[in-house]
Amino acid sequence: MKILDIKDLSIEFKSKAGMVHAVQNVNLWLNEGEILGVAGESGCGKTTTTLAIPRLLPKNAVITGGEILFNGEDLAAKSEKEMEAIRWKDIAVVFQGAMNALNPLKTIGNQMMEPILLHEEGVSKAEAEARVKELLEQVGIAGHRFNNYPHEFSGGMKQRVMIAMALVCRPKIIIADEPVTALDVMIQAQILELLKKLTKEYKLSMIMISHDLSVLSELCDRMAIMYAGRVVEFGDAKDVFKNPKHEYTDKLIHSLPDISGDRVFTGGIPGYPPSLIEPPAHCPFYDRCERRDDSCLGDFNFTEITPGHWTGCIHHR
Amino acid sequence: MTDNIIEIKDLHVTFEVRKKLTKKEKEAGIGNAVRAVDGVDLEFRRGEIMAVVGESGCGKTTLGKSILQLNRPSSGSIVYNGRDMGSLSKSELKELRSKLQMVFQDPYESLNPRQNVYQTLMEPLKIHRKDMPQEEKDKLIYDMMEKVGLKPVDIMSQRYPHHLSGGQRQRLAIAATMILKPEFVVADEPVSMLDVSIRAEIVRLLLDLQKSNDITYMFITHDLSLAWVLADRIAVFYLGKLMELGPADQVVHQSAHPYTSALVSVIPKVETEADDKKHVLEGETPSPLDMPEGCRFHTRCWYYKENGCPSVCREKQPELVDFGEGHCAACHFAKEVKELSK
Numbered sequence: 001m002k003i004l005d006i007k008d009l010s011i012e013f014k015s016k017a018g019m020v021h022a023v024q025n026v027n028l029w030l031n032e033g034e035i036l037g038v039a040g041e042s043g044c045g046k047t048t049t050t051l052a053i054p055r056l057l058p059k060n061a062v063i064t065g066g067e068i069l070f071n072g073e074d075l076a077a078k079s080e081k082e083m084e085a086i087r088w089k090d091i092a093v094v095f096q097g098a099m100n101a102l103n104p105l106k107t108i109g110n111q112m113m114e115p116i117l118l119h120e121e122g123v124s125k126a127e128a129e130a131r132v133k134e135l136l137e138q139v140g141i142a143g144h145r146f147n148n149y150p151h152e153f154s155g156g157m158k159q160r161v162m163i164a165m166a167l168v169c170r171p172k173i174i175i176a177d178e179p180v181t182a183l184d185v186m187i188q189a190q191i192l193e194l195l196k197k198l199t200k201e202y203k204l205s206m207i208m209i210s211h212d213l214s215v216l217s218e219l220c221d222r223m224a225i226m227y228a229g230r231v232v233e234f235g236d237a238k239d240v241f242k243n244p245k246h247e248y249t250d251k252l253i254h255s256l257p258d259i260s261g262d263r264v265f266t267g268g269i270p271g272y273p274p275s276l277i278e279p280p281a282h283c284p285f286y287d288r289c290e291r292r293d294d295s296c297l298g299d300f301n302f303t304e305i306t307p308g309h310w311t312g313c314i315h316h317r
Numbered sequence: 318m319t320d321n322i323i324e325i326k327d328l329h330v331t332f333e334v335r336k337k338l339t340k341k342e343k344e345a346g347i348g349n350a351v352r353a354v355d356g357v358d359l360e361f362r363r364g365e366i367m368a369v370v371g372e373s374g375c376g377k378t379t380l381g382k383s384i385l386q387l388n389r390p391s392s393g394s395i396v397y398n399g400r401d402m403g404s405l406s407k408s409e410l411k412e413l414r415s416k417l418q419m420v421f422q423d424p425y426e427s428l429n430p431r432q433n434v435y436q437t438l439m440e441p442l443k444i445h446r447k448d449m450p451q452e453e454k455d456k457l458i459y460d461m462m463e464k465v466g467l468k469p470v471d472i473m474s475q476r477y478p479h480h481l482s483g484g485q486r487q488r489l490a491i492a493a494t495m496i497l498k499p500e501f502v503v504a505d506e507p508v509s510m511l512d513v514s515i516r517a518e519i520v521r522l523l524l525d526l527q528k529s530n531d532i533t534y535m536f537i538t539h540d541l542s543l544a545w546v547l548a549d550r551i552a553v554f555y556l557g558k559l560m561e562l563g564p565a566d567q568v569v570h571q572s573a574h575p576y577t578s579a580l581v582s583v584i585p586k587v588e589t590e591a592d593d594k595k596h597v598l599e600g601e602t603p604s605p606l607d608m609p610e611g612c613r614f615h616t617r618c619w620y621y622k623e624n625g626c627p628s629v630c631r632e633k634q635p636e637l638v639d640f641g642e643g644h645c646a647a648c649h650f651a652k653e654v655k656e657l658s659k
């Protein structure tokens with residue numbers, strides 16, 4: 001069942017150089033209890049798309065079209081006040097790089113209790129503390145570290161704290177933005193296992209963002225591949241990895257070294273994405289694509305190729 | 318005869334950290350000395366790519382800097398082209414600096430923000446190519462910019478580092494490293510701060526430069542699968558010590574050290590098979606101020622835990638077990654582990 005359904009979402013930023021079309025007619029959904037991976041290179045619109053869901057966008061952002069259906073209600077049409085009731089309690093975010101933004105002057109415990117005390121009326125401090133300590137244990141940190149300060153934690157531990165903090169108001173959906181980027185490989189593996197365990201135990205639905213496709217390959221049920229503000233491919237994760245339909249997805253997957261394959265270095269994808277100030281109406285990957293011909297110059301058309309597997313590439317394979 | 322460009326023998330690099338120890342810490346045997354590189358033997362064959370792999374803090378950067386004489390070893394020796402670097406005179410060392418270069422993880426570390434691209438590339442020539450005519454220097458600079466893809470050269474040469482993208486900055490840092498035609502380059506996680514889409518192109522650039530200039534690389538990375546595609550040999554480090562060394566394929570597909578096999582097992586795969594066992598190590602690397610006794614890996618070793626915690630692992634530092642063909646591992650149970658990996 002779809003817990004979240006994003007339809008034709010478009011978001012623009014006001015900037016001196018003009019409107020930045022950061023998200024263009026994006027379609028994707030999240031099924032209850034599933035993990036959706038969102039991949040694509042920096043600047044392609046992953047953060048903007050997903051932060052639109054709890055409406056935590058920067059001030060200069062405008063949602064110019066589309067719907068964000070959560071349990072059938074359009075979040076894009078809700079008032080700020082209505083959204084406040086939804087943030088943390090229904091939809092919580094582990095922000096990109098947030099583990100480095102913990103307040104150095106406050107204990108971990110006090111920072112973790114804040115969302116509860118702010119968003120849940122009638123919860124006492126003692127109850128909040130008990131809940132936070134339990135969650136710390138759940139993410140593999142001894143409860144007595146409640147009174148420690150951020151500098152007493154390693155990077156991996158801080159990320160565990162951020163994940164626990166997203167869970168304090170018992171949300172249904174977690175958005176984890178680059179949760180393992182810049183962590184050591186073994187710590188990455190630990191955090192990925194933790195996220196998998198928590199989604200099961202707390203019956204969470206999760207959107208996980210990464211610029212590195214390989215970290216999503218094992219964990220996700222469904223995948224969205226973004227390029228220059230558009231979702232260019234969406235489908236069952238295994239299906240997307242094994243039968244990529246869009247040339248960009250194909251190139252992205254094959255640029256990852258595969259230790260069960262041949263020991264050859266394939267290299268990257270030469271070129272750059274188009275400007276988002278005047279983005280093309282056709283497939284944004286056109287300039288860098290080896291499959292392209294004049295028929296690619298028609299309007300970008302996101303279609304379902306096989307059941308549940310969508311792409312905007314007309315020369316899909 | 319193997320032609321080694323560099324031979325490291327029993328190298329130790331220790332940092333004293335100024336930290337007041339509590340009585341409790343003293344009693345627990347915690348010291349003030351970080352043994353960043355703790356007895357390493359390693360040679361580099363001329364023209365090879367040696368990948369150095371391991372988690373942060375295991376001493377990769379320190380090892381690289383020691384080879385470049387940017388760190389003072391506490392003991393041991395580094396021999397370059399047959400000469401002990403510890404015995405060289407100042408002028409000999411200066412000459413040597415142009416032959417041994419380093420590409421840093423964060424290009425900001427090595428780039429001067431007040432110098433534009435042209436000035437950045439001129440700097441090493443001013444120091445090491447004093448007698449070269451100006452025209453020749455200019456030609457060298459513009460050729461190098463073409464090679465690393467900083468184009469169009471007339472516009473890019475006037476740009477300052479803060480006007481360059483992350484990828485372009487790393488291209489500049491690489492150009493500055495390569496302009497003196499070094500023989501040996503330490504590439505210290507040159508792509509880990511870059512977006513995945515840019516990584517492959519920078520790696521491609523480093524490989525192209527290596528081929529055309531016959532460079533020996535020490536390629537530091539924490540990405541074992543990248544090490545496997547790039548390198549001739551892989552050296553795996555843990556807490557300042559070499560755990561495993563060998564041809565890339567053997568280290569990855571026939572790992573003889575439990576640490577290596579754990580690193581291999583956590584490489585994400587799309588298709589997981591039933592017999593794929595992940596060894597996600599618990600906890601984090603212990604502090605180098607409080608090194609475990611015996612095998613320094615035993616506190617996190619899966620083989621140790623799954624095999625009744627043999628006392629030898631706690632009591633005796635393992636020697637390197639040699640499997641021939643240059644494959645060796647420092648584990649009391651290396652043979653057994655290698656069998657399991659096959």
Ligand SMILES: Nc1ncnc2c1ncn2[C@@H]1O[C@H](COP(=O)(O)OP(=O)(O)O)[C@@H](O)[C@H]1O
Pocket residue numbers: 013014015020022040041042043044045046047048049058060276
């Ligand atoms: N506050 C902002 N003002 C103007 N442009 C922005 C702002 N935030 C993001 N952008 C632009 O929107 C695009 C998408 O950004 P983002 O969603 O952060 O991408 P990602 O998360 O995939 O790296 C980028 O081109 C970025 O430069």
Ligand SMILES: Nc1ncnc2c1ncn2[C@@H]1O[C@H](COP(=O)(O)OP(=O)(O)O)[C@@H](O)[C@H]1O
Pocket residue numbers: 332333334351352353371372373374375376377378379380605
């Ligand atoms: N200048 C220094 N002073 C004190 N300790 C240092 C210094 N440089 C490195 N170290 C320590 O030495 C160990 C190895 O560091 P490093 O070589 O940077 O590891 P890596 O590059 O593998 O991450 C770490 O514990 C680090 O904290």
Ligand code: SF4
Pocket residue numbers: 574575576612613614615616618619620621630635647648649650651
């Ligand atoms: S010597 Fe023992 S503890 Fe060390 S790696 Fe081998 S099995 Fe593990």
Ligand SMILES: [Mg+2]
Pocket residue numbers: 046047048096177
């Ligand atoms: Mg982002």
Ligand SMILES: [Mg+2]
Pocket residue numbers: 374377378379505
């Ligand atoms: Mg380092």
